[in-house]
Amino acid sequence: MTLEMIAILLGGLTIGSALMVVLSKHPVRSVLYLVVTFFLISANYILMNAQFLAIVNIIVYAGAIMVLFLFVLMLLNLNKDSEPITSIGIKLAGIIAGGVLLTVMLAALKDGLVITQQAVGSANNDGLVENLGELLFTKYVLPFEMSSVLFIAAMVGAVMLAKREKQIID
Amino acid sequence: MVLASIFESGVSIDFYIVLASVLFAIGAIGVLVRRNAIVLLMCIELMLNAVNLLMVAFSTYHGKGDGQVFVFFIMVVAAAEATVGLSILVMAYRNIRSTDVGIFNKLKG
Structure with a gap:
């Protein structure tokens, strides 16, 4: 089994599970398919020598964000009956709009590819912690520090929003 | 351990462009x-x-790590967005007992 075959297999599986996220009626099933999609995307990262990002993807996305989604989903106690139904017209319009978007994106990116035709050298180890860490703490140290401010803002916002207001009478 | 680059073994960058699109x-x-x-x-x-x-694919293709650092920042933003979005959602659910976006236009006032 060559690397090419593995890549195509992984790509097909990724698209399939991503489709199931949109298609499945049950929201919990959607979340679980999304976890599968994230694992498959991580596998793609490993295939592209981005080992650090593959692990971070699993920890942050499949581990933290998806657990948050699952928590909220189970907290709200949503099931198949409470799932809102979309009319067939909206569905058709959405699919056509998405298809047009895909066509335009593929056409645009295919033209742009002529410019970026640069062959790479040997196998690189950019995706390892050492290289990424060096980049993160030298060239991109300001965005890195700014992201901590963003996190504090998000944390304060989430706590403030989730606090039960006193004046609301249930 | 570093595997042989995938782009040397016959997979072109087009494949990942199509996949990401x-x-x-x-x-x-x-x-x-x-x-x-x-x-x-x-x-x-x-x-x-x-x-x-797509960012990781191009980062590997060009042999530079910068794209992967940006992926890192996108993950940070996504985590912050998910927390705030979900807490807004929980609060909206408390008021209208539904997560249907069609009903959210009644939020005013």
Whole structure:
């Protein structure tokens, strides 16, 4: 089994599970398919020598964000009956709009590819912690520090929003 | 351990461009078609991941690590977005007992 075959297999599986996220009626099933999609995307990262990002993807996305989604989903106690139904017209319009978007994106990116035709050298180890860490703490140290401010803002916002207001009478 | 680069073994960058575009389109269709607000947020995550995938592909293709650092920042933003979005959603659910985005236009006042 060559690397090419593995890549195509992984790509097909990724698209399939991503489709199931949109298609499945049950929201919990959607979340679980999304976890599968994230694992498959991580596998793609490993295939592209981005080992650090593959692990971070699993920890942050499949581990933290998806657990948050699952928590909220189970907290709200949503099931198949409470799932809102979309009319067939909206569905058709959405699919056509998405298809047009895909066509335009593929056409645009295919033209742009002529410019970026640069062959790479040997196998690189950019995706390892050492290289990424060096980049993160030298060239991109300001965005890195700014992201901590963003996190504090998000944390304060989430706590403030989730606090039960006193004046609301249930 | 570093594997042999995938782009040397016959897989072209076109493959990942197509894959990421299809994933992004699936996410966009999901946002347009579904009406459950949680599934909408999940489709947004799907679109972000499509962009991440393409960014990593180009980073590896050009042999520079910068793209992967940006993926790292996208993950940070996605985590912050998910927390705030979900807490807004929980609060909206407390008031209107539904996550249907069609009902959210009654939020005013």
